[in-house]
Amino acid sequence: MPAAGDNTAAPLVPSGGGVKALRQAAAGCRACPLWRGGTQTVFGAGAARAPVMLIGEQPGDREDREGLPFVGPAGRLLDRALDEAGIEPRRTYRTNVVKHFKWKPKGKRRIHQTPSKLEVEACRPWLDAELERVRPDVVAILGATAAKSLLGSGFRVTKQHGELIEVEFAPVAVATFHPSAILRADDEDRERAFAELVTDLRVASEAL
Ligand code: URA
Numbered sequence: 001m002p003a004a005g006d007n008t009a010a011p012l013v014p015s016g017g018g019v020k021a022l023r024q025a026a027a028g029c030r031a032c033p034l035w036r037g038g039t040q041t042v043f044g045a046g047a048a049r050a051p052v053m054l055i056g057e058q059p060g061d062r063e064d065r066e067g068l069p070f071v072g073p074a075g076r077l078l079d080r081a082l083d084e085a086g087i088e089p090r091r092t093y094r095t096n097v098v099k100h101f102k103w104k105p106k107g108k109r110r111i112h113q114t115p116s117k118l119e120v121e122a123c124r125p126w127l128d129a130e131l132e133r134v135r136p137d138v139v140a141i142l143g144a145t146a147a148k149s150l151l152g153s154g155f156r157v158t159k160q161h162g163e164l165i166e167v168e169f170a171p172v173a174v175a176t177f178h179p180s181a182i183l184r185a186d187d188e189d190r191e192r193a194f195a196e197l198v199t200d201l202r203v204a205s206e207a208l
Helices: 018-025 061-068 073-085 117-134 142-151 179-184 186-208
Strands: 052-056 092-096 103-106 109-112 138-142 173-176
Touching: 018 117, 052 117, 052 142, 052 173, 061 073, 073 092, 073 179, 092 117, 092 173, 117 138, 117 142, 138 142, 142 173, 173 186, 179 186
Parallel strands: 052 092, 052 138, 138 173
Antiparallel strands: 103 109
16 A cells, blocks of 8 residues: 555545545555544545535544444434435535544543644545545535635634535535534524524535
8 A cells, every 4th residue: 555645645545436445545544643543534425426515524433433424413413404404315425624533531531622734634635535536516514624624714614604605626615513513502502503504504405
């Protein structure tokens, strides 16, 4: 297997093949130090030519154990929001800007840590390759880490969520709140943020 470059997965990305080939190649990725703490690479999953690509930050505890994105509590909330927005799961591909779980121990628990710019950048060739292979019609960007990575450091999800944005990596994109942030909010804020997530996903759906 080719070695990863200096903080970039680029040399590992196969030039041919579909998402399956990418997933196989990414399984051994050591382009940044996060592979040491993670159980496995959690690559994107979903329809091979999904019209809607959902991009989150990084796998959580459950995703790290199961090897699939959005299978934990945040994923369940996302499923509910997609359902309310009228987006069928079979029309989606779900992935993250970082494909290893970054965490620190707290007692017996593993607590999520925000990935650094370096880690996000090291992982970016995988995301670019997924975008190139899946070729979604619309991308829904979930949360600040993914938004800053894809839309620039000045992007503010709180102010700009729900806007249709012209991007170079897809026909169009919409940024919205991260399901994990919604789960962390207090009761009142949670309901409002969930409703906004649904509204923003409808914007994505209507862009199809
Ligand atoms: N949060 C994410 O951003 N991605 C997942 O896969 C799970 C939780």
